[in-house]
Amino acid sequence: PKNGKYAARISQSLAPGNYRLKVGAADKSGELSNELESEFFAREAVVNNAPVVTEIFISDTAFVDQETPFVIQVKAVDPDPEDAVVRVSFQILDPTFTEELISGDLYDDGSHGDAAAGDSIFSVEITSAFASWRFGNFNLYVQAVDNSGKSSLSLYKSIPWGKKQLGEAPVISELGAPDTLKLPADSMHVVIFVLSVKADDPDNPNDVKEVFFNTYKPDGTISKSSPLQMYDNGASGDAVAGDQIYSLRAFLVYSNDVGDYRFEFQARDYSDLLSNKITHIITVIK
Known part of the structure; x- marks a missing residue:
């Protein structure tokens, strides 16, 4: 306030097109200043939608007694045709929801366990080491981010635990x-x-x-x-x-x-x- 800079919000709805803006000032005695002109272009408003994670596919079981491959696959899309999903991340919490066991990124580039590049299926192959001798279902969260920096809602899936072998009695x-x-x-x-x-x-x-x-x-x-x-x-x-x-x-x-x-x-x-x-x-x- 009172820094010599004046501002105004244009509340009128403008149709798409070119516009010329003229700005002038007047003092208390009514004397007018010179005018400044500027041109701007108004375009149709576009809502920037956040990306959406629609499905999660995982291996059937996280084995606690043996380290085995564990695959996470996520379908993530962006509703805006001019935008794209640039990152999908995951986080796995322990059965009590109190400890992060592993986190990282999923890929849609045909590597890291991803079957086909560019199909909106983001994948990663890790191992069940995160589940080593922990008992109870684990908790998976995934989230996507688009090119404009908007994040999707987190999608949750429970990961069942299991044992490959009966083992020996206590x-x-x-x-x-x-x-x-x-x-x-x-x-x-x-x-x-x-x-x-x-x-x-x-x-x-x-x-x-x-x-x-x-x-x-x-x-x-x-x-x-x-x-x-x-x-x-x-x-x-x-x-x-x-x-x-x-x-x-x-x-x-x-x-x-x-x-x-x-x-x-x-x-x-x-x-x-x-x-x-x-x-x-x-x-x-x-």
Whole structure:
């Protein structure tokens, strides 16, 4: 403001063609300045549309236990005849949507796994290394950019995971559990104890899907709460997350029967193979 420069917006709609613009000024006494002239051409307005990603094609499965070729193909077009898609990019996030595993560009030049140049099918061949021993569906996003710099909306597709081979069953060991527990003195108190077991898998420690135990009461019947899951998350009685020691904090209450309780511990992997079984007796006394 007040810098000696004046501006005005032409609100009138102009037909396409050549126009001459004359500009003059007048002071407060009405004296007129010289006039300046300029010519400009008005053309029909053209809306610059963003490109569109219409389809995503991917390999059927991202294998977690073997590195195999993984192909991503995208159909991307620009609605404007004078514009073109110049870049298509992809991003793959982990199953929790919190970590980027891999990102890059797709190509329509007959290379990098692209079958035919210039057919609006952008492709890239990578490997399933991004999925290595991670379990859960992965999350693919793709986006296109045109020659004028406009970006398409991101298109999403879920990538299923799988295993090429069953592999070997998990193994549990190093059970930690008391041998004897004394009932609390009354119903106002409880006895807290921790059960723990080490679980590993010959294929990969991440292949352990769950560790659990069943409890059998002194009369031989199974506890209604069975099976109970054990955790390696630094909570629920587990001391350290990710150390392959699975634990659970348990409680003994006044109403529990006295006698021998049988605990059977096992692990299961992502091929649904069961581990060896460890049996332990805890004797509850008054």
